Amino acid sequence: MNHVICQHCGCIEYYYSIKPVRCSTCMEVIEVSKLGEEQRAFARNFPLLLLYAFSLGYTVTFPPEHTRHIANSRHFDGRAKDINLFKDGKYLAKTEDHLPLGLFWEFLGGVWGGRWNDGNHYSWGE
Ligand SMILES: [Zn+2]
Numbered sequence: 001m002n003h004v005i006c007q008h009c010g011c012i013e014y015y016y017s018i019k020p021v022r023c024s025t026c027m028e029v030i031e032v033s034k035l036g037e038e039q040r041a042f043a044r045n046f047p048l049l050l051l052y053a054f055s056l057g058y059t060v061t062f063p064p065e066h067t068r069h070i071a072n073s074r075h076f077d078g079r080a081k082d083i084n085l086f087k088d089g090k091y092l093a094k095t096e097d098h099l100p101l102g103l104f105w106e107f108l109g110g111v112w113g114g115r116w117n118d119g120n121h122y123s124w125g126e
């Protein structure tokens with residue numbers, strides 16, 4: 001048996017190899033292969049983003065997990081994380097502060113929230 005996180009409501013759905021997989025909570029069809037690929041790509045690339053940030057002299061923290069997100073956010077299915085950015089002990093709050101990291105993240109294939117003025121948001125998938 002496999003499991004996947006529903007990209008519509010965020011719940012965990014268990015399934016056998018029968019397709020399509022339908023979420024038992026929200027009844028929407030779950031795109032299993034695309035979601036899994038994007039979750040893995042996010043997990044594979046996110047450490048590279050952090051290492052790049054460290055190489056540029058930044059330090060980072062992660063916001064508390066209870067931070068609110070919009071409905072259907074990539075945060076709910078393992079395809080996004082926000083980064084609090086610091087340099088020389090100073091918190092860098094502006095979207096522009098994230099530009100070097102955002103461009104690197106896009107180079108890796110990720111989606112950077114700076115494109116919609118959410119500079120500390122790094123996600124994967126359309
Ligand atoms: Zn669902």
Ligand SMILES: [Zn+2]
Nearest residue numbers: 081082121122
């Ligand atoms: Zn975010």
